[in-house]
Amino acid sequence: EVQVVESGGGLVQAGGSLRLSCAASGSTFMSYVMGWVRQAPGKGLEWVSAISGSGGSTHYADSVKGRFTISRDNSKNTLYLQMNSLRAEDTAMYYCTKTRYYPDYFDNWGQGTLVTVSS
């Protein structure tokens, strides 16, 4: 089973940028669609973005389209989320997720990294 560990969260001012990383274990990383799901404090789950195994296909929620960029480095077994033009409403725990394909259910979740955007 793939294990994932997120990093890169922190406190940033509105309008700023942050890059999240997700390091995955195992030799089959490039076989999976990877993505991000977020959860604002005390709120429900919101899908953010997904990327194909090769990195050639990406998908975004309307709420982040044009501001966030998902990417992956299969040689490093690492997923990234570049977040620009951050807003207060982007404040959330960001979970790295794995699926078989897109769209699909999330069968693997990391423990999350917290992003706080101050206004």
Added chain:
Amino acid sequence: EIVMTQSPATLSVSPGERATLSCRASQSVSSNLAWYQQKPGQAPRLLIYGASTRATGLPARFSGSGSGTEFTLTISSLQSEDFAVYYCQQYNNWLTFGGGTKVEIK
């Protein structure tokens, strides 16, 4: 966008009793429906996919049913570790989650 509506928002149940959670889709999602459990301070955990298939290692007291627009997650006899928030998610058309049902101790 397909809107997922979960009910009730909070369910108060005594240990050992049955819990029935509902999830409704604004349009048909076929059987492309998953359920997750989330405990405080933890990441969500996959319980059910394909509307009724239990994830590996999930106790048999958890069962999912439904198709189209109406789905149910049933926990036949609640154990102390089952008190948590439960989310449904459709993956038939994009990806959307329900707002969650909190199962609390009565």
